[in-house]
Amino acid sequence: MSATLIQSEGQYYSMPGLDQDLFTPNLLEQVDFIEYDPHTLCEDGEMYSISEFSKSKFTIDIIMKTFNSSDYNLLKKNQSKKYILHITENIYYFNRITKNMIRPQKFIGIFDKDEYEYKSVKNVISIPSKPDAIYDKEKDILYFLKLENIKAFFPEIESLYREATEKEVGDFLNSKFIKTGNKFKSEDVKVLNRKKIALNLKQISELTEADIRNLDDYIKRYMHESHVEDGKIIIDSNKTLTTILNALDERFYTTELHHEPRVANSIKKLTV
Amino acid sequence: MLNRILNTVSATWIFVIIFYVYRVYDKNECSIKIMHESGYYIFNILFLIIGTLVMVFIPIYITEHKITDNLDKAKLIELADNSFLPSYLGYFFVAISIDNVSTMEIFYAIIFIFTFVSGVEYFNPIFLIMGYHIYKIESDTGVQNIIILKSKSVIRNSEEISNLKLYRINNLTYIGRK
Numbered sequence: 001m002s003a004t005l006i007q008s009e010g011q012y013y014s015m016p017g018l019d020q021d022l023f024t025p026n027l028l029e030q031v032d033f034i035e036y037d038p039h040t041l042c043e044d045g046e047m048y049s050i051s052e053f054s055k056s057k058f059t060i061d062i063i064m065k066t067f068n069s070s071d072y073n074l075l076k077k078n079q080s081k082k083y084i085l086h087i088t089e090n091i092y093y094f095n096r097i098t099k100n101m102i103r104p105q106k107f108i109g110i111f112d113k114d115e116y117e118y119k120s121v122k123n124v125i126s127i128p129s130k131p132d133a134i135y136d137k138e139k140d141i142l143y144f145l146k147l148e149n150i151k152a153f154f155p156e157i158e159s160l161y162r163e164a165t166e167k168e169v170g171d172f173l174n175s176k177f178i179k180t181g182n183k184f185k186s187e188d189v190k191v192l193n194r195k196k197i198a199l200n201l202k203q204i205s206e207l208t209e210a211d212i213r214n215l216d217d218y219i220k221r222y223m224h225e226s227h228v229e230d231g232k233i234i235i236d237s238n239k240t241l242t243t244i245l246n247a248l249d250e251r252f253y254t255t256e257l258h259h260e261p262r263v264a265n266s267i268k269k270l271t272v
Numbered sequence: 273m274l275n276r277i278l279n280t281v282s283a284t285w286i287f288v289i290i291f292y293v294y295r296v297y298d299k300n301e302c303s304i305k306i307m308h309e310s311g312y313y314i315f316n317i318l319f320l321i322i323g324t325l326v327m328v329f330i331p332i333y334i335t336e337h338k339i340t341d342n343l344d345k346a347k348l349i350e351l352a353d354n355s356f357l358p359s360y361l362g363y364f365f366v367a368i369s370i371d372n373v374s375t376m377e378i379f380y381a382i383i384f385i386f387t388f389v390s391g392v393e394y395f396n397p398i399f400l401i402m403g404y405h406i407y408k409i410e411s412d413t414g415v416q417n418i419i420i421l422k423s424k425s426v427i428r429n430s431e432e433i434s435n436l437k438l439y440r441i442n443n444l445t446y447i448g449r450k
Binding site for chain 2: 001003016019031065066067068069071072073074220232
């Protein structure tokens with residue numbers, strides 16, 4: 001037996017009478033999971049997972065309490081709808097309701113006698129085949145595809161892959177071994193670089209002179225350009241910043257068999 | 273909407289029945305004379321029959337309805353039969369103190385409107401006859417519900433409430449079997 005709830009303005013409301021499964025029941029058996037790590041990208045056919053989710057600081061009330069569908073008031077047609085929560089057999093499916101999903105849907109109806117008709121359906125919410133997030137209450141694991149999409153359900157979760165604050169970017173650019181050139185300011189730093197700075201804060205703060213020299217050699221080997229002058233790294237553009245940050249995270253490498261130089265887009269630590 | 277109207281009729285129709293029954297038996301007035309009083313003989317008979325059918329069959333229909341909700345755990349339970357019965361008996365007293373059919377119709381309309389708006393339109397002694405009891409149950413998460421429940425014996429311990437499958441009658445009222 002399933003229940004469908006809509007979150008509207010901070011509260012859940014029940015949609016009565018919907019007792020079919022909204023999403024394919026054995027969705028979780030068709031994908032592989034990788035524990036979430038902001039350095040690792042998710043491939044097709046994979047989903048991120050976070051284990052022991054109810055003990056983490058991102059958890060929300062409704063997955064911790066006993067679920068009684070009778071606890072929630074009935075949804076009125078005109079209420080604003082933020083997201084759907086569909087619960088069936090202790091598995092919670094979360095899905096955002098985007099403007100696209102509630103727009104009137106247009107179909108071409110195909111009838112028996114080779115007749116066709118244009119149909120436009122209003123007042124519907126279209127359901128995607130894969131939900132944004134799935135929580136398995138018995139195993140206490142949260143599964144999801146994209147971190148940006150689930151912050152509507154778990155407000156704090158963006159801190160797992162966040163952008164560096166103005167202060168952190170400023171501190172980075174003003175730190176001992178960095179010198180900015182070409183009037184490059186912290187406001188110029190683009191989103192992806194801000195995220196990389198946030199991930200590598202620890203490494204940045206622990207740099208030594210020897211590290212700078214090694215970094216310079218490392219970058220020269222792969223990018224054939226030098227960004228170090230007088231023992232300081234010169235950053236004059238976002239492109240340079242990306243190179244430096246990639247080098248700090250040691251993303252440049254050469255393959256074993258064919259000696260091809262590469263930069264890694266996604267890393268997964270091996271634990272053997 | 274139609275559901276709510278039918279439920280309200282079902283809960284309040286006893287008023288009309290008591291009115292006619294009292295007039296026929298106590299005041300020894302001929303039943304045909306009363307019907308003639310408001311001038312529409314056939315209409316009255318028809319209304320009476322339809323109303324009585326609604327009163328008896330709506331509760332039966334509700335108890336056979338599909339399950340829509342579940343209640344897994346409860347914290348507090350309170351038997352509420354006794355709080356509804358007096359207001360139901362109130363209908364009897366008002367019905368027997370009315371003199372003519374037009375007054376009865378006006379009073380019935382008022383009672384109907386109040387019952388409809390208040391949200392207690394589900395209360396009907398037919399449920400009690402079928403073996404159901406009305407409980408006020410507070411769920412594990414602290415939410416109040418009114419549940420019309422059928423069980424082998426009256427439930428007095430909230431721990432006996434677990435995994436109930438219910439049909440939702442209105443925003444806070446449910447009906448089901450244990």
